[in-house]
Amino acid sequence: MGGFAQSDPSIPQPDDSEFNLFLLALAIAFFSVVIGAIITGSILVTLFLLLVLALVSAGILSAGILVGFYRKSLGAGFRTALLIICSLTGILLGSVCFMLINNIFKIHLTPSTAALAGACSGLLGGFLLGIVLAGIIRIFMNYCRQKLSF
Numbered sequence: 001m002g003g004f005a006q007s008d009p010s011i012p013q014p015d016d017s018e019f020n021l022f023l024l025a026l027a028i029a030f031f032s033v034v035i036g037a038i039i040t041g042s043i044l045v046t047l048f049l050l051l052v053l054a055l056v057s058a059g060i061l062s063a064g065i066l067v068g069f070y071r072k073s074l075g076a077g078f079r080t081a082l083l084i085i086c087s088l089t090g091i092l093l094g095s096v097c098f099m100l101i102n103n104i105f106k107i108h109l110t111p112s113t114a115a116l117a118g119a120c121s122g123l124l125g126g127f128l129l130g131i132v133l134a135g136i137i138r139i140f141m142n143y144c145r146q147k148l149s150f
Contacts, residue, residue, distance in 0.1 A: 060084045079134045086130030087123055094122015 055061040060081055068077020098118025102109050109117070 055081075055085075058088075060088075075138070078137075079130075082134050082137075083127060083130035086133065087126040090122035090124070090126015090129065091119045092122070094118040094120075094125060097122075 052061065063084060064077040064081030066077075067080040068074055071077075095115045095118040098121065099111060099114045101107070102111075102114040107114070
């Protein structure tokens with residue numbers, strides 16, 4: 001009676017290399033997903049930090065924070081920053097769109113007149129959009145606050 005855990009050497013043992021290949025494929029897939037998630041997260045964090053840097057450089061975020069401190073309200077600072085961002089975006093998009101409309105429909109305005117008219121209409125549209133977005137966000141936050149209260 002020899003060793004109990006030993007097998008008979010005359011019986012061929014199954015080859016285990018196929019299972020090892022499967023484990024290697026699973027490990028490669030897992031690490032590929034992890035590396036992809038790390039790269040995507042790094043890119044998103046970098047873009048967010050660049051956005052914050054741009055807003056601080058333009059003074060938009062600083063103005064929103066100062067208004068919030070002055071009025072002692074986080075909502076007032078957020079609304080101010082939102083109005084400024086929407087207004088500036090409206091000016092830029094309004095100018096570009098009105099110049100395109102001038103070129104497509106041949107309105108015969110000078111480029112500076114078309115840009116100024118687009119900027120004025122974009123400012124008004126962006127300001128109104130900012131007011132509407134601030135109201136929608138306020139309503140949504142009140143709804144969430146009501147649902148989360150016990």
